[in-house]
Amino acid sequence: MAERIPPDSQFDNLNGRSVVTLDDVSTSQISYLLRKARFISNHLPEVSQAAAGKILATLFYEPSTRTRLSFETAMLRLGGHVIGFSSAQNASVSKGESISDTVKTVSNYADVVAIRHPKEGAALVAAHAASIPVINAGDGGHMHPTQTLADLATLQSRFGRITDLTVGLCGDLTFGRTVHSLIETLCRFGNVRFILISPKELRTPQYVLDRITASESCSYEEVSDLTSVIGDLDALYMTRVQKERFFNEDDYLRLRDTYILDMEKLALAKPTMAVLHPLPRVTEISTDVDNDPRAAYFEQVRNGMLMRMALMSSVVGITLPGFAEDRPQEVQA
Amino acid sequence: MMEVTSISEGIIIDHVPAGTALKVLNYLRIDPTTASIALIMNTTSNRYGSKDIIKIQNAPDVDLDVLGLIAPNATVDIVKDSRIVAKKRPRLPQKVTNVLSCVNPRCVTSTEHGIDQIFRLTNPETGEYRCLYCDEAAEL
Numbered sequence: 029m030a031e032r033i034p035p036d037s038q039f040d041n042l043n044g045r046s047v048v049t050l051d052d053v054s055t056s057q058i059s060y061l062l063r064k065a066r067f068i069s070n071h072l073p074e075v076s077q078a079a080a081g082k083i084l085a086t087l088f089y090e091p092s093t094r095t096r097l098s099f100e101t102a103m104l105r106l107g108g109h110v111i112g113f114s115s116a117q118n119a120s121v122s123k124g125e126s127i128s129d130t131v132k133t134v135s136n137y138a139d140v141v142a143i144r145h146p147k148e149g150a151a152l153v154a155a156h157a158a159s160i161p162v163i164n165a166g167d168g169g170h171m172h173p174t175q176t177l178a179d180l181a182t183l184q185s186r187f188g189r190i191t192d193l194t195v196g197l198c199g200d201l202t203f204g205r206t207v208h209s210l211i212e213t214l215c216r217f218g219n220v221r222f223i224l225i226s227p228k229e230l231r232t233p234q235y236v237l238d239r240i241t242a243s244e245s246c247s248y249e250e251v252s253d254l255t256s257v258i259g260d261l262d263a264l265y266m267t268r269v270q271k272e273r274f275f276n277e278d279d280y281l282r283l284r285d286t287y288i289l290d291m292e293k294l295a296l297a298k299p300t301m302a303v304l305h306p307l308p309r310v311t312e313i314s315t316d317v318d319n320d321p322r323a324a325y326f327e328q329v330r331n332g333m334l335m336r337m338a339l340m341s342s343v344v345g346i347t348l349p350g351f352a353e354d355r356p357q358e359v360q361a
Numbered sequence: 362m363m364e365v366t367s368i369s370e371g372i373i374i375d376h377v378p379a380g381t382a383l384k385v386l387n388y389l390r391i392d393p394t395t396a397s398i399a400l401i402m403n404t405t406s407n408r409y410g411s412k413d414i415i416k417i418q419n420a421p422d423v424d425l426d427v428l429g430l431i432a433p434n435a436t437v438d439i440v441k442d443s444r445i446v447a448k449k450r451p452r453l454p455q456k457v458t459n460v461l462s463c464v465n466p467r468c469v470t471s472t473e474h475g476i477d478q479i480f481r482l483t484n485p486e487t488g489e490y491r492c493l494y495c496d497e498a499a500e501l
């Protein structure tokens with residue numbers, strides 16, 4: 029039975045909106061997107077023509093095949109079409125056209141833009157210039173909101189919730205922006221205990237720790253040893269420890285193995301733990317973990333596509349057949 | 362330079378942090394080589410121990426937002442007919458446009474021409490400003 033939507037949600041509409049960071053999306057909108065993605069997952073044939081006639085422009089100023097394929101597949105699976113470019117070389121930008129001018133041009137062709145650019149803040153420039161919704165598909169390691177939506181959807185599908193969880197984040201916690209974005213977004217929902225597992229060289233920045241402290245219901249613990257805490261975790265988010273982050277080779281080699289997840293370490297984890305990773309993986313998760321039911325990182329890829337379908341259908345303002353737009357806020361797994 | 366003690370028409374910016382008067386003038390885009398200005402630097406202040414005072418004869422309106430950014434504790438006295446007729450206090454502006462430049466080389470403002478340099482107030486307690494585009498902290 030449908031509950032009443034809260035009074036503020038009448039203004040809470042993503043239609044026509046750009047998403048540059050997840051700060052542009054309220055928690056009730058995120059919950060709505062999680063619910064919508066779950067619906068899409070179970071009704072792919074029914075939604076396959078929902079965006080017929082709509083066009084997505086993928087403006088990728090640097091190659092990111094993984095993200096571009098996800099956006100493009102998401103639009104194709106809604107029955108829409110795709111135009112765009114996949115690197116700056118084959119775009120008019122090589123002739124020096126500004127982002128603003130390119131986006132103003134593309135606004136005449138398409139209904140929604142997904143932009144990837146090596147410069148931080150490029151997606152905001154695009155959103156200001158465009159007359160159609162712009163979705164940030166990564167701006168130079170600054171923001172990547174749909175990655176975080178994929179992470180949240182994976183927690184949601186595994187646990188039926190994104191609160192009341194103990195979430196371990198492991199590896200490079202200094203430079204890993206996907207990790208910071210996930211922490212900040214989970215803090216908005218509350219009731220998460222973070223276990224931050226990293227070498228001392230790659231600890232979580234103070235502003236992210238401050239964000240956790242500012243959330244009354246969230247807490248954190250910083251440790252350097254994965255094996256000592258893995259048994260406490262509901263979810264383990266792995267990231268890559270990159271060689272170039274270290275001052276010398278010895279430190280890197282000494283630390284690298286500590287932050288590799290293999291079957292031996294996984295044996296210490298709860299049987300229900302979920303292992304997440306933003307991919308691409310290099311060596312930080314050994315391949316024999318892939319067959320363990322706790323491995324959730326390929327599901328995460330599917331969830332990324334589903335969330336992009338949910339988000340794009342919302343910002344272009346199409347309705348999905350059979351999906352109840354104003355049903356209650358909470359989502360089911 | 363004029364006599365330090367008095368101006369007849371103009372403004373007095375008081376409680377400027379000691380040693381920063383020239384920087385403040387620079388941010389306010391007031392050229393000390395052409396404007397009629399008296400600077401009193403590193404004088405004693407009851408409130409802050411040491412301060413600068415800037416007096417500007419026939420001053421145009423100062424941009425209180427810019428002053429708030431660089432010297433939030435300063436005060437502005439408006440002088441007419443050698444009398445102070447009004448006192449103003451700057452405030453921390455929510456946003457400053459084309460006053461500061463982003464120093465982050467990875468920021469889109471370093472390559473995209475024709476866009477404004479915009480900084481937003483991210484922490485009113487510390488007066489911290491960050492680039493609207495890349496979130497880099499402002500260097501004042």
Ligand SMILES: [Zn+2]
Binds near residue numbers: 469
């Ligand atoms: Zn910047």
